[in-house]
Amino acid sequence: MELLLVIMIAILYASGIFMLLRRSMVRLLMGIILIGNGANLLIFLLGGITPGKPPVIAETKSVFTEAYADPVPQALILTAIVISFGIQSFAIVLLRQVYRLLESDDLDDLNTPLEEDI
Amino acid sequence: MMQHLIILPVLVHLITGTVNLFFWGKPQPQRVISLLGTFTAMLIAFALFNQVRSEGVMVMHAANWKAPFGISFVADTFSSSMVLFTSFAGFAVSLFSAAGISAVRAQFAFYPIFHFLLMGLNGAFLTGDLFNLYVWFEVIIMASFVLITLGGSKAQMEGGVKYVSLNLLASVIFLTAIAIVYGLTGTLNLADLAITLPNIKNQGLINITALLFFIGFGIKSAVFPLYFWLPSSYHTPPSAVAAIFAGLLTKVGIYAMLRMFTLLFHPDAFMTAIILIISLATMLTGALGAIIKTDLKRMFSYLIICHIGYMVGGLALFTQAALGGAVFYLFHDMMIKTNLFLIAGVIKKIRGTTNMPKLGGLYHSYPKFALLVAIVIFSLAGTPPLSGFWPKIYLFQAGFANTSWVSNYYVIGLIFSSLVTLFVLAKMWKEVFWKKLPDTQIHVPDHFQPLSFMKKLSLVLPIIFLAGITLYIGLDAERVLTVANDIAKEMLNPKPYIKAVLGHL
Numbered sequence: 337m338e339l340l341l342v343i344m345i346a347i348l349y350a351s352g353i354f355m356l357l358r359r360s361m362v363r364l365l366m367g368i369i370l371i372g373n374g375a376n377l378l379i380f381l382l383g384g385i386t387p388g389k390p391p392v393i394a395e396t397k398s399v400f401t402e403a404y405a406d407p408v409p410q411a412l413i414l415t416a417i418v419i420s421f422g423i424q425s426f427a428i429v430l431l432r433q434v435y436r437l438l439e440s441d442d443l444d445d446l447n448t449p450l451e452e453d454i
Numbered sequence: 455m456m457q458h459l460i461i462l463p464v465l466v467h468l469i470t471g472t473v474n475l476f477f478w479g480k481p482q483p484q485r486v487i488s489l490l491g492t493f494t495a496m497l498i499a500f501a502l503f504n505q506v507r508s509e510g511v512m513v514m515h516a517a518n519w520k521a522p523f524g525i526s527f528v529a530d531t532f533s534s535s536m537v538l539f540t541s542f543a544g545f546a547v548s549l550f551s552a553a554g555i556s557a558v559r560a561q562f563a564f565y566p567i568f569h570f571l572l573m574g575l576n577g578a579f580l581t582g583d584l585f586n587l588y589v590w591f592e593v594i595i596m597a598s599f600v601l602i603t604l605g606g607s608k609a610q611m612e613g614g615v616k617y618v619s620l621n622l623l624a625s626v627i628f629l630t631a632i633a634i635v636y637g638l639t640g641t642l643n644l645a646d647l648a649i650t651l652p653n654i655k656n657q658g659l660i661n662i663t664a665l666l667f668f669i670g671f672g673i674k675s676a677v678f679p680l681y682f683w684l685p686s687s688y689h690t691p692p693s694a695v696a697a698i699f700a701g702l703l704t705k706v707g708i709y710a711m712l713r714m715f716t717l718l719f720h721p722d723a724f725m726t727a728i729i730l731i732i733s734l735a736t737m738l739t740g741a742l743g744a745i746i747k748t749d750l751k752r753m754f755s756y757l758i759i760c761h762i763g764y765m766v767g768g769l770a771l772f773t774q775a776a777l778g779g780a781v782f783y784l785f786h787d788m789m790i791k792t793n794l795f796l797i798a799g800v801i802k803k804i805r806g807t808t809n810m811p812k813l814g815g816l817y818h819s820y821p822k823f824a825l826l827v828a829i830v831i832f833s834l835a836g837t838p839p840l841s842g843f844w845p846k847i848y849l850f851q852a853g854f855a856n857t858s859w860v861s862n863y864y865v866i867g868l869i870f871s872s873l874v875t876l877f878v879l880a881k882m883w884k885e886v887f888w889k890k891l892p893d894t895q896i897h898v899p900d901h902f903q904p905l906s907f908m909k910k911l912s913l914v915l916p917i918i919f920l921a922g923i924t925l926y927i928g929l930d931a932e933r934v935l936t937v938a939n940d941i942a943k944e945m946l947n948p949k950p951y952i953k954a955v956l957g958h959l
Binding site: 356361364365368371372374375376378379381382383384406408409412415416419422423426427430431433434437438443446447 | 585588589592595596599600603606608611612614615616618619622623625626629630632633634636637638640642
């Protein structure tokens with residue numbers, strides 16, 4: 337499981353960085369989304385995976401007596417997912433607006449000189 | 455009860471922003487509420503600062519979950535003084551926006567978002583938890599995304615894409631670094647991390663994580679190879695927005711960097727050299743960029759980058775004098791850079807442009823305003839009794855005290871970029887104030903003259919206010935130096951901070 341996750345994270349980061357290096361704005365955003373998902377999985381992996389041991393104390397006991405799954409990484413990931421969801425939807429609307437103004441998806445076209453530049 | 459004072463700077467902006475939302479589409483009440491809110495925030499920041507100065511580090515545990523399990527808010531001298539200077543800049547910009555932000559923008563949630571931005575900044579300064587810092591950073595960038603694109607002009611959209619994409623990348627890198635830190639230690643509380651991180655066996659991994667943090671905060675604070683988004687986006691939004699960005703957003707990156715690299719990580723010789731080289735390159739590229747730009751706002755953007763280099767270098771030298779100098783410069787820079795963009799806004803109002811070849815004759819038409827700007831310019835250039843002078847003395851001292859070759863180059867870079875700053879400002883003074891207005895521009899209408907007295911006041915008063923604070927920092931430097939030195943001591947000896955948060959060492 338850990339090895340699979342490591343490979344998965346590596347693929348997500350690598351493909352995200354590859355996408356970031358493209359000139360298309362949509363690919364740029366996709367790259368950031370992919371790396372963001374990679375980072376979320378990284379938190380999950382580094383939090384330590386303990387399958388089948390929910391962090392619930394048995395009714396007969398008052399403390400944990402054996403290893404349990406750390407709930408903190410999941411809370412962190414959930415927060416990060418919600419935040420990135422909001423920001424990504426903003427970024428998508430922004431890209432659409434830019435496309436309407438420029439009729440281009442190329443980052444190199446983002447340098448319309450201001451009238452004031454001489 | 456007094457410990458709840460810590461959360462008030464965050465709450466007051468949350469409440470002001472939310473109340474403003476109820477006045478959607480009605481700019482006039484929003485302006486009044488925003489002014490009240492920022493004024494209250496200033497009073498609260500004063501109270502917090504005094505409290506921390508008299509009683510030491512204050513801690514609030516959210517929902518009374520003791521650290522390291524809950525999220526703690528910590529106010530030491532550094533964070534409370536950052537909150538104080540943020541509240542000054544917030545008040546000035548809120549006052550300026552009353553006349554400097556058009557009714558159209560104000561109808562579309564300018565004021566609520568402005569307050570959410572200030573809330574995020576205060577939260578980032580006051581939090582004592584690494585992941586909570588990330589969340590506050592996201593609050594800041596989300597608000598700033600809206601502010602930078604609000605209005606929807608083509609230039610703003612183009613600047614917005616660059617700003618948004620690089621800031622998103624910075625957040626992801628920051629998150630990756632947090633993941634590794636959590637994996638290594640199993641805690642996110644800054645004070646707890648300060649204890650556990652040095653005990654990790656694999657110190658090489660920690661150094662790499664430190665570099666990831668440096669890259670993440672480096673993008674946000676615009677250090678050398680990562681600054682390109684700043685000059686290509688900061689000139690696009692209205693001056694009030696650009697002022698709050700220039701004064702506060704890059705500085706929150708510097709704050710986080712200073713906090714991380716004094717509390718959690720301690721740069722070794724290799725990293726010190728790298729950071730010094732980066733700071734040198736930041737100063738030089740910023741200074742050279744400022745020379746060639748003819749647009750006022752773009753020139754000021756490059757000056758921001760140039761002066762970021764001073765502070766990053768101060769961090770790398772890592773002595774009390776250097777850290778004190780960097781912190782002092784940070785305070786001075788927050789006030790000055792906000793003010794510069796407000797001044798650019800007034801100039802744009804008067805002449806209809808901020809392009810220097812098309813400007814001129816302001817000394818003739820507005821002598822008092824010219825005098826006011828002169829104070830700001832002299833402070834920025836670091837003329838002796840004024841505010842830019844004192845931190846530079848400290849940085850010079852620290853640079854000379856360190857005998858490695860990089861720190862010699864750092865001092866040379868400091869002198870060179872100070873000279874360039876002076877040159878650039880002298881050029882600006884000549885072009886904007888002394889030169890005769892070009893013949894082509896004589897018929898451009900003056901939009902400042904016909905304004906009502908109240909509107910003129912709301913445009914000029916913030917500049918006077920910030921210039922007054924700058925003058926105070928310069929003329930009563932003893933008091934600010936004491937604060938900066940205390941902060942440097944806290945940074946070099948974080949034990950009181952850790953003890954206050956965890957209750958033990």
